Amino acid sequence: MAVNTTAYQQIVTELNQQQVTLVAVSKTKPPEDIEALYALGQRDFGENYVQELVDKAAVLPKDIRWHFIGHLQSNKVKYIAPFVHLIHGVDSLKLLQEINKQAAKHNKIINCLLQVHIAQEETKFGFSEDELLQLDSAILSELKNVQVIGLMGMASFTEDMSKVRHEFKHLKSIFNTLNNHHFTLNTLSMGMSGDYTIAIEEGSTMVRIGSLLFGARNYTL
Numbered sequence: 455m456a457v458n459t460t461a462y463q464q465i466v467t468e469l470n471q472q473q474v475t476l477v478a479v480s481k482t483k484p485p486e487d488i489e490a491l492y493a494l495g496q497r498d499f500g501e502n503y504v505q506e507l508v509d510k511a512a513v514l515p516k517d518i519r520w521h522f523i524g525h526l527q528s529n530k531v532k533y534i535a536p537f538v539h540l541i542h543g544v545d546s547l548k549l550l551q552e553i554n555k556q557a558a559k560h561n562k563i564i565n566c567l568l569q570v571h572i573a574q575e576e577t578k579f580g581f582s583e584d585e586l587l588q589l590d591s592a593i594l595s596e597l598k599n600v601q602v603i604g605l606m607g608m609a610s611f612t613e614d615m616s617k618v619r620h621e622f623k624h625l626k627s628i629f630n631t632l633n634n635h636h637f638t639l640n641t642l643s644m645g646m647s648g649d650y651t652i653a654i655e656e657g658s659t660m661v662r663i664g665s666l667l668f669g670a671r672n673y674t675l
């Protein structure tokens with residue numbers, strides 16, 4: 455088993471001091487790896503693929519808080535709505551409306567983060583700052599079964615850490631701006647294995663860490 459429990463303990467100690475929440479990103483890793491961190495007290499786990507999340511949730515302890523951090527298609531919301539704890543990557547009003555609809559069926563409120571496009575790469579999903587500012591508060595407040603509690607972003611995939619820092623700073627400033635408008639946000643999900651220290655310095659409250667804990671992912675399997 456490749457789970458790095460030493461790294462886990464160090465990261466948890468570091469994050470606790472800063473009051474930052476750790477989401478352990480377990481995508482592509484087997485349930486046994488999740489159990490290894492669960493045994494050490496970890497309860498927040500993040501997954502990117504709906505089917506994989508559903509399969510793992512079925513066989514793992516019920517008190518795990520499952521974070522969906524991937525790109526979510528509207529037609530798949532129904533599979534995770536019964537149990538998901540937080541959906542990080544909400545990138546359209548249409549998706550938010552679908553989450554609201556599915557949450558209503560289960561008579562629950564699903565917490566969501568809006569994904570913001572902060573990286574230069576074209577491929578990253580998310581709202582722009584302008585799109586967020588233009589979101590109609592009246593429409594949002596009609597969605598009784600979703601609660602937008604924060605923002606999520608991914609920095610560019612680059613060695614240039616000053617660029618990464620600049621992008622995180624930008625996301626934090628958008629977070630502050632929205633809080634001065636009609637939002638009440640408390641969660642800023644930014645930072646992964648390679649950049650979480652910078653993200654925390656720039657105001658992250660939640661980091662999503664995979665490979666530092668579980669080892670490199672092998673997508674060819």
Ligand SMILES: *Cc1c(COP(=O)(O)O)cnc(C)c1O
Pocket residue numbers: 479481502523524608645646647648662663664665666
């Ligand atoms: C895979 C993934 C992570 C974790 O990445 P690592 O570099 O392995 O820490 C974090 N956030 C998102 C959205 C991911 O897809």
